[in-house]
Amino acid sequence: AQSVTQPDIHITVSEGASLELRCNYSYGATPYLFWYVQSPGQGLQLLLKYFSGDTLVQGIKGFEAEFKRSQSSFNLRKPSVHWSDAAEYFCAVGPYNTDKLIFGTGTRLQVFP
């Protein structure tokens, strides 16, 4: 079945530590891939997206994500986390034969000083 999986419901890191949030998808062909962040009291914001080309995508706020076709993954990374990065992160995929977005269930990031 087609699906988007974010295996980690909740992640806690120390400020300054590196971060990797996982996202896996299950679709017949490579979909379009997105990462969104939902900060408390604010609307979702697009961090980055992958449509084609270079598999390492740079986004806003110092985030990057790497598309790995062999693993059907699009993991989000940041080398050094800031306290303001504490939020809910959503991976989303756009199946190539639709113009829809399918959101994952989210990963809540908590940052300790």
Added chain:
Amino acid sequence: GAVVSQHPSRVICKSGTSVKIECRSLDFQATTMFWYRQFPKKSLMLMATSNEGSKATYEQGVEKDKFLINHASLTLSTLTVTSAHPEDSSFYICSATTGTSQWDEQFFGPGTRLTVL
């Protein structure tokens, strides 16, 4: 940057009453607005796609008579939950885009928490 507001941010109502939620794009004209529902610990579920001056397109399983959408202008869309019941309690989020699909960059509102007693 592009800003989308929602009003109210939180509403509590009695079962059987109707509730209207407004979504406004404050500094741009939105070709398309989307309405989502977000359950606790769940992902966003698209309810409907709204274009100014035309009828909304509802996703499968969403009752159009229950969730009335009006898109009166390029900056305003409203969602009315009619005859609300406790199972309609949820977090409702709108987004707006100058594009036409969810793949285009969406600017999201902060959401409206609806509680039906």
